[in-house]
Amino acid sequence: MKAAVLGAYGAVGRRLAVEAATLGHAVTAVGRDGTRLSGVPAHDHLRLSMTDLAGVRRMAAAHDVVVNATGVEDSQLALASTEGGAAFMDISAERDYLGELSRLAPARPIAAGIGLAPGLTNLLAVAASGEGPLHIGIVAGIGEPHGDAARAWVWSVSGRQVTSGGTKQRVYRTARRFDVPGLGRRTLLRAGFGEQDQLATSLDRPVSTWLGFDPAWATALLAVAGIAPGAAAYLDRLSGPAATLLAQRDRWTVVVSDATSTRAWATGRREVDATATVAALCLERLATAPPGVYAADELARLDDLREGLSRAGIEVATNPSITENWKDPR
Known part of the structure; x- marks a missing residue:
């Protein structure tokens, strides 16, 4: 083609x-x-x-x-x-x-x-069996040189209201624990990726997305942005030097869980x-x-x-x- x-x-x-x-x-x-x-x-x-x-x-x-x-x-x-x-x-x-x-x-x-x-997350969610709410957790390696548009979007949605299954939450203000292969128990924050709406329609079940960084301490930057969205641009700039120092932390992992257990996951190097x-x-x-x-x-x-x-x-x-x-x- x-x-x-x-x-x-x-x-x-x-x-x-x-x-x-x-x-x-x-x-x-x-x-x-x-x-x-x-x-x-x-x-x-x-x-x-x-x-x-x-x-x-x-x-x-x-x-x-x-x-x-x-x-x-x-x-x-x-x-x-x-x-x-x-x-x-x-x-x-x-x-x-x-x-x-x-x-x-x-x-x-x-x-x-x-x-x-969205994309691979959709495919993993559809492959996950079970009923009831579905939660998609994404752990991004902070050491990856993300594209400018993608990085800017992550920070720009800080504090935005999202709705899933009739529940309204603010981006990066609510936390949930996930079992992440290779990383153990991780706390991820409520996110606003587009697949939660796509999948809620196709699967006819509530779907929510959650985001965190690796190393775990970097997720705290998102939590601050969720509380104070006005600081997001500053925190974005702050994460740049951290990414340079942690250049080898470029592994990402996606986990799809229901109320009881992990149902599907994927992992690799470099999100781009x-x-x-x-x-x-x-x-x-x-x-x-x-x-x-x-x-x-x-x-x-x-x-x-x-x-x-x-x-x-x-x-x-x-x-x-x-x-x-x-x-x-x-």
């Missing part, structure tokens, strides 16, 4: 261009900065502003799928791409934006939130790599799906991606593993 990666010189975009090419796709690196763009390994390079919607339509007409890795959350970008004839994938985790995408009626398929979280891997593995599934808006669990199941995840060094486990009646949208 021909895949265009918007924001291809960013942390995730660059890695995604490599992953997509490894899978045999012809990749066009797209972005505003021609100098930075030229350094991205890709089949072609296109200098284009995301505000040039006419240019986006023309670009999309020459590609099978367009991936937005810019951090720009604008549904008009999705519509311009699909109107041009390409499928559209966005790696955003912002629940309001993903909700906006879900209400579109596009001419081509759209994937809303494909990466580590995991996001790029999951997105690349879903490209062809998205491009061949009927028009509509899809969450990750509506495009694939965990077993569909297991081999590709393993090649990327991502370990996954479910306890127990289940197979559901599910029809591939293609």
